[in-house]
Amino acid sequence: MAKNLFLLPGDGIGPEAMGEVRKIIAYMNDAMKADFSLDEGLVGGSAYDAHGVAISEEDMAKAMAADAVLFGAVGGPKWDTVPYEVRPEAGLLRLRKDMELFANLRPAICYPALASASSLKPELVEGLDILIVRELTGGVYFGEPKEIIDLGNGQKRGIDTQIYDTYEIERIAGVAFELARTRKNTVCSMEKRNVMKSGVLWNQVVTETHKRSYSDVKLEHMLADAGGMQLVRAPKQFDVIVTDNLFGDMLSDVAAMLTGSLGMLPSASLGAADAKTGQRKAMYEPVHGSAPDIAGKGIANPIAMIASFAMCLRYSFNMIAEADHLEKAIATVLDKGIRTGDIMAEGCRQVGTTEMGDTILKEF
Amino acid sequence: MAKNLFLLPGDGIGPEAMGEVRKIIAYMNDAMKADFSLDEGLVGGSAYDAHGVAISEEDMAKAMAADAVLFGAVGGPKWDTVPYEVRPEAGLLRLRKDMELFANLRPAICYPALASASSLKPELVEGLDILIVRELTGGVYFGEPKEIIDLGNGQKRGIDTQIYDTYEIERIAGVAFELARTRKNTVCSMEKRNVMKSGVLWNQVVTETHKRSYSDVKLEHMLADAGGMQLVRAPKQFDVIVTDNLFGDMLSDVAAMLTGSLGMLPSASLGAADAKTGQRKAMYEPVHGSAPDIAGKGIANPIAMIASFAMCLRYSFNMIAEADHLEKAIATVLDKGIRTGDIMAEGCRQVGTTEMGDTILKEF
Numbered sequence: 001m002a003k004n005l006f007l008l009p010g011d012g013i014g015p016e017a018m019g020e021v022r023k024i025i026a027y028m029n030d031a032m033k034a035d036f037s038l039d040e041g042l043v044g045g046s047a048y049d050a051h052g053v054a055i056s057e058e059d060m061a062k063a064m065a066a067d068a069v070l071f072g073a074v075g076g077p078k079w080d081t082v083p084y085e086v087r088p089e090a091g092l093l094r095l096r097k098d099m100e101l102f103a104n105l106r107p108a109i110c111y112p113a114l115a116s117a118s119s120l121k122p123e124l125v126e127g128l129d130i131l132i133v134r135e136l137t138g139g140v141y142f143g144e145p146k147e148i149i150d151l152g153n154g155q156k157r158g159i160d161t162q163i164y165d166t167y168e169i170e171r172i173a174g175v176a177f178e179l180a181r182t183r184k185n186t187v188c189s190m191e192k193r194n195v196m197k198s199g200v201l202w203n204q205v206v207t208e209t210h211k212r213s214y215s216d217v218k219l220e221h222m223l224a225d226a227g228g229m230q231l232v233r234a235p236k237q238f239d240v241i242v243t244d245n246l247f248g249d250m251l252s253d254v255a256a257m258l259t260g261s262l263g264m265l266p267s268a269s270l271g272a273a274d275a276k277t278g279q280r281k282a283m284y285e286p287v288h289g290s291a292p293d294i295a296g297k298g299i300a301n302p303i304a305m306i307a308s309f310a311m312c313l314r315y316s317f318n319m320i321a322e323a324d325h326l327e328k329a330i331a332t333v334l335d336k337g338i339r340t341g342d343i344m345a346e347g348c349r350q351v352g353t354t355e356m357g358d359t360i361l362k363e364f
Numbered sequence: 365m366a367k368n369l370f371l372l373p374g375d376g377i378g379p380e381a382m383g384e385v386r387k388i389i390a391y392m393n394d395a396m397k398a399d400f401s402l403d404e405g406l407v408g409g410s411a412y413d414a415h416g417v418a419i420s421e422e423d424m425a426k427a428m429a430a431d432a433v434l435f436g437a438v439g440g441p442k443w444d445t446v447p448y449e450v451r452p453e454a455g456l457l458r459l460r461k462d463m464e465l466f467a468n469l470r471p472a473i474c475y476p477a478l479a480s481a482s483s484l485k486p487e488l489v490e491g492l493d494i495l496i497v498r499e500l501t502g503g504v505y506f507g508e509p510k511e512i513i514d515l516g517n518g519q520k521r522g523i524d525t526q527i528y529d530t531y532e533i534e535r536i537a538g539v540a541f542e543l544a545r546t547r548k549n550t551v552c553s554m555e556k557r558n559v560m561k562s563g564v565l566w567n568q569v570v571t572e573t574h575k576r577s578y579s580d581v582k583l584e585h586m587l588a589d590a591g592g593m594q595l596v597r598a599p600k601q602f603d604v605i606v607t608d609n610l611f612g613d614m615l616s617d618v619a620a621m622l623t624g625s626l627g628m629l630p631s632a633s634l635g636a637a638d639a640k641t642g643q644r645k646a647m648y649e650p651v652h653g654s655a656p657d658i659a660g661k662g663i664a665n666p667i668a669m670i671a672s673f674a675m676c677l678r679y680s681f682n683m684i685a686e687a688d689h690l691e692k693a694i695a696t697v698l699d700k701g702i703r704t705g706d707i708m709a710e711g712c713r714q715v716g717t718t719e720m721g722d723t724i725l726k727e728f
């Protein structure tokens with residue numbers, strides 16, 4: 001049965017990066033008899049330009065129906081002044097929310113060939129392999145009220161609401177514990193329970209979930225601010241980190257930067273497994289943004305997008321061997337000293353987007 | 365006229381660190397004819413043990429009446445299970461809120477002698493001098509509703525509310541711009557306007573405040589997650605960072621860790637200037653916590669507490685020469701290779717809390 005992939009390249013370097021994934025998919029269909037069927041839509045600024053919204057109803061429906069969505073990147077100065085409701089990010093947030101992609105997996109790994117590119121001392125990041133499990137459909141991103149009220153007298157009030165229910169915390173904790181079992185069996189949960197009531201509940205529910213079903217996994221709790229510190233001080237102390245939507249946004253960006261591999265890091269956003277089929281809705285996207293400054297120049301690094309597709313093979317299609325193989329191809333190309341401009345280093349050979357994609361495909 | 369200082373040493377290493385500041389104050393009163401008058405109270409776990417609350421009404425009144433408050437640290441495992449309303453942090457939060465200390469100044473400086481202690485490559489942090497201006501009386505720390513509701517069926521809901529009014533953003537932006545003028549004249553404002561309505565308002569009000577009264581200062585805007593990344597990637601790009609209460613909490617901890625001088629960094633929390641007297645309510649505290657694991661052993665590093673007192677001299681009493689002098693004494697002692705255990709390095713001499721305080725006093 002055909003595996004339906006829906007591609008949303010988006011803005012900036014998104015389309016260029018996605019182009020390289022298309023090649024890999026075509027190769028898999030041709031040479032490996034994989035049966036991927038592709039469709040493509042618009043999201044972000046490019047959807048706004050075409051339809052006046054950050055994603056059309058038609059494309060939303062396609063995303064909902066697909067076996068997996070591959071997402072590029074959204075945003076750019078061109079759309080900085082469009083109304084809040086139709087800003088590029090609104091497309092991404094709607095996809096996450098409507099597809100109920102509550103579990104965002106953000107691996108922060110340090111490619112050995114790139115350890116020296118980290119701003120941290122190499123010994124602190126060599127071999128780094130953290131998985132941040134970020135709650136993605138709750139918290140301050142979606143809670144209501146979320147508004148700006150005019151109070152008169154030249155005063156306005158901006159309001160956002162952080163809300164977490166027990167079941168939301170339970171299910172993301174479950175994902176973190178399950179994944180920890182396939183790794184070093186350790187979870188660190190981060191919140192601000194000393195200041196936030198949602199943090200108090202978060203802490204309680206993670207603790208209870210652990211006790212009830214995952215007491216074989218080592219569980220630690222850390223305040224999110226201390227967690228940020230510890231990530232910078234000694235990142236290798238962590239295995240799986242589970243945290244809320246906003247802290248996850250901040251902490252995963254810090255973690256990504258530590259690796260020296262920013263622009264290289266993929267992510268997976270997963271929904272709940274269907275009770276009958278076991279299938280999960282899923283979307284895969286690079287952690288990096290749309291990088292409008294280098295868009296269209298053929299110099300963008302497609303590795304994060306390709307690595308996101310590897311996560312897709314792993315999590316949506318259980319094609320573990322192929323995923324391993326693709327990830328290894330990326331590491332091999334880096335080991336050989338092939339680099340795009342963003343990760344260029346002395347003694348390496350600089351290539352553009354297309355050549356990087358071709359070289360990875362050759363190793364695949 | 366006597367300068368009234370109210371000391372709240374708090375828990376853990378707070379009292380030990382405060383002891384070294386007492387010596388400096390005594391010296392200033394004796395040898396320099398400064399006229400400090402001291403009173404002392406309880407806060408945090410020690411207040412809870414004595415009064416069942418995180419700060420008593422009597423001590424709150426004294427803090428409100430003082431010319432400046434010196435605060436040590438609060439918290440420890442002993443009080444991990446006390447009710448939320450009287451947890452140690454509640455004392456700190458009430459002081460900030462009732463004294464209206466809306467402006468939290470957190471310098472992240474890298475003492476040259478300690479650059480190699482940073483987890484970042486030395487060239488990235490040598491000479492680092494950032495000032496984080498954190499809003500301290502608003503946002504998700506204090507917004508209502510802030511509660512856990514029982515929804516029945518085993519489900520609870522944790523709620524926190526992020527609220528910012530125009531005037532709150534205006535006044536903290538004003539502080540940041542004023543301080544930038546005494547430094548490199550550059551402010552970077554951080555929020556998540558792509559996700560939060562309070563971030564949209566924050567961005568607007570900072571922009572308008574800049575245009576209206578501070579257009580001579582260079583202003584930049586950055587998303588808070590990108591800001592966390594940039595702090596790790598290239599911290600020296602920043603001069604003054606202005607941000608909200610929660611982002612300020614996270615970002616200032618990351619910045620503190622970068623310097624390699626964590627445990628050495630002071631902070632000032634300031635209220636508005638009185639229209640008549642020009643006086644501001646103010647509280648000074650180390651960025652580090654109560655470090656219960658090393659409390660009472662005589663090994664804690666008192667430098668952050670002493671540097672906080674230097675900020676007190678500067679901001680509450682306009683004793684600029686004395687503040688400069690005290691800060692220089694700290695740097696000199698470090699240059700001479702005198703170290704407490706937390707910052708010990710090869711070839712240095714390790715000392716305890718008291719000897720560190722004495723040595724700084726000797727250089728003062």
Ligand SMILES: CC(C)[C@H](C(=O)O)[C@@H](O)C(=O)O
Binds near residue numbers: 089092249558559589
């Ligand atoms: C683009 C933005 C809305 C998004 C977020 O804040 O979640 C991004 O920063 C991310 O981390 O995926």
Ligand SMILES: CC(C)[C@H](C(=O)O)[C@@H](O)C(=O)O
Binds near residue numbers: 194195225453456613
């Ligand atoms: C102790 C805690 C309440 C406090 C905060 O979150 O503000 C601390 O982390 C700080 O940064 O001063």
